[in-house]
Amino acid sequence: MPSSDSAVPSPSGKAATGLALALIGAIAFSGKAIIVKLAYRYGVDAVTLLMYRMLFALPIFAAMGWWASRGKSPLSRRDWLGIAWLGVTGYYLASFLDFAGLAYITASLERLILYLNPTLVVVLGWLLYGRVIRRGQVLGMAISYCGVVLVFGHEASLQGKDVAWGVLLVFLSAVSYAVYLVYSGEMVRRVGSLRLVGLATTVACVCCIAQFVVLRPLSAALVAPEVLGLSVLNAVFCTAVPVLLVMMAIERIGAGAAAQAGMIGPLSTILMGVWLLGEPFTLWVAAGTALVVTGIFVFTRMRN
Numbered sequence: 436m437p438s439s440d441s442a443v444p445s446p447s448g449k450a451a452t453g454l455a456l457a458l459i460g461a462i463a464f465s466g467k468a469i470i471v472k473l474a475y476r477y478g479v480d481a482v483t484l485l486m487y488r489m490l491f492a493l494p495i496f497a498a499m500g501w502w503a504s505r506g507k508s509p510l511s512r513r514d515w516l517g518i519a520w521l522g523v524t525g526y527y528l529a530s531f532l533d534f535a536g537l538a539y540i541t542a543s544l545e546r547l548i549l550y551l552n553p554t555l556v557v558v559l560g561w562l563l564y565g566r567v568i569r570r571g572q573v574l575g576m577a578i579s580y581c582g583v584v585l586v587f588g589h590e591a592s593l594q595g596k597d598v599a600w601g602v603l604l605v606f607l608s609a610v611s612y613a614v615y616l617v618y619s620g621e622m623v624r625r626v627g628s629l630r631l632v633g634l635a636t637t638v639a640c641v642c643c644i645a646q647f648v649v650l651r652p653l654s655a656a657l658v659a660p661e662v663l664g665l666s667v668l669n670a671v672f673c674t675a676v677p678v679l680l681v682m683m684a685i686e687r688i689g690a691g692a693a694a695q696a697g698m699i700g701p702l703s704t705i706l707m708g709v710w711l712l713g714e715p716f717t718l719w720v721a722a723g724t725a726l727v728v729t730g731i732f733v734f735t736r737m738r739n
Contacts, residue, residue, distance in 0.1 A: 453687025457696035460680030464697075465704040467673040468542035470665050471534055472712050477659040481534040486647035486656075487663065489530075489640035491670035496640060499675075500633030507630065517622050518631065522638025525615020530639065531646070532608035539594075539601025541714050544586050546704035547727045548605045551579055554734060555613035563617065571737030579730025586723035632678060695735065698728055 474484050510518070537545055554576045560566040591598045615635075622631050647655070684693045701724055708714035 449687050453684045454692070454696055456680045457684035457688065457693040458699055460677040460684060461697040461700045462703045463673055463677040463680065465546055465700040466707060467669055468537055468545050468704055469707045469711055470669045470673060471537045472542050472708075474662050474665045474669075475538060477662050479658050479662050480655075481531065481538060482647055482650055483655050483658065484662065484666065485531055485534045485643050487658070487666035488669045488674065489643035491667050492674050493637065493640040493644075495671070495675040496633050496636040498633075499679075500630060500637055503627060503630035503633055507627070510626065514622070514626060518626070518634045519638050521615050521619055521622060521631070522635035523642060524611055525619065526636050526639030527642040527646075529608045529611040529615070530643065532604045532611060536601045536604030536608060539597045540590060540605065542708040542712060543701070543705045543714060543720055543724070544583075544590055544598075544602070545605050546701045547583050547586060547724060548602065549609050549612075550701050550727055550731060551583065551606075552609050552613055552616070553731065554579065555610055556616050557734075559613055559617045569737050572734050575730045575732070575734025575737060577730070578733060579727045582723040582726025582728075582730060585726065586720055589717065589719035589723070629682065632682075636678075695732075698732065701728060 471484065533545070533549070554572075557566070557568055557572060557576075561568050587598065587602055619631065626634075681693060681697075684696070688696075705714075705716065705720065705724060709716045
């Protein structure tokens with residue numbers, strides 16, 4: 436008779452599953468920029484496109500917040516205010532700036548900029564709390580930022596000064612999300628990660644829909660059917676599903692290993708950009724990507 440332990444996943448099997456979940460989640464996250472660029476071809480603007488993404492994602496995140504809240508103690512007024520603030524800064528503002536920036540730069544450059552997020556978290560920790568930045572981290576940051584500057588310079592020479600505006604918007608998006616990560620630590624301990632993500636993203640969804648109602652006439656909601664289809668894909672497979680996959684991966688292999696697996700993100704974005712968008716893959720892009728990935732690898736290795 437087989438023992439009852441035979442049904443329990445082995446540590447190696449659990450690690451392999453966690454790694455697979457982290458890789459799939461990173462690739463799915465990176466597909467967001469590709470879908471946004473495809474949707475822009477149908478004449479839609481950032482406000483309308485973001486509204487549809489969040490409209491379709493709203494039921495998923497609201498259900499996530501409800502599910503994670505079952506059996507938990509009610510949230511205090513302070514908790515609700517904190518969740519609302521994090522939802523506005525970490526998801527609404529970051530998403531809007533990202534979508535707006537993608538109208539001016541390639542998906543590859545956008546992903547490289549967003550990949551600098553861990554460095555921004557550390558810099559904010561230094562500015563706000565006086566946390567020490569190690570020399571190895573400074574070296575990693577220098578390498579990765581040189582990679583972004585290299586790709587930026589190449590795109591600016593081809594597409595003109597609008598690239599600088601797009602880079603600024605996406606960089607501010609990364610800063611906004613870094614602010615969310617810095618301030619969410621205490622909230623995660625009090626509320627729980629899944630509950631916080633579900634409720635904060637629900638707040639962001641409502642903000643994006645309200646932004647459209649305020650800034651655009653209702654007739655602007657009449658878009659091509661392709662935009663609706665792409666928005667559903669974005670909401671489900673590039674927004675909600677990756678969040679769950681990465682959280683499941685962290686439970687199995689830890690945050691550090693999941694972050695390392697996330698290094699596939701820029702590479703997958705570049706490959707999909709070349710394949711689906713016809714973006715050029717040049718020596719400059721390859722060199723810049725190599726510098727960014729190497730720099731972030733050095734940076735994360737020096738954090739502990």
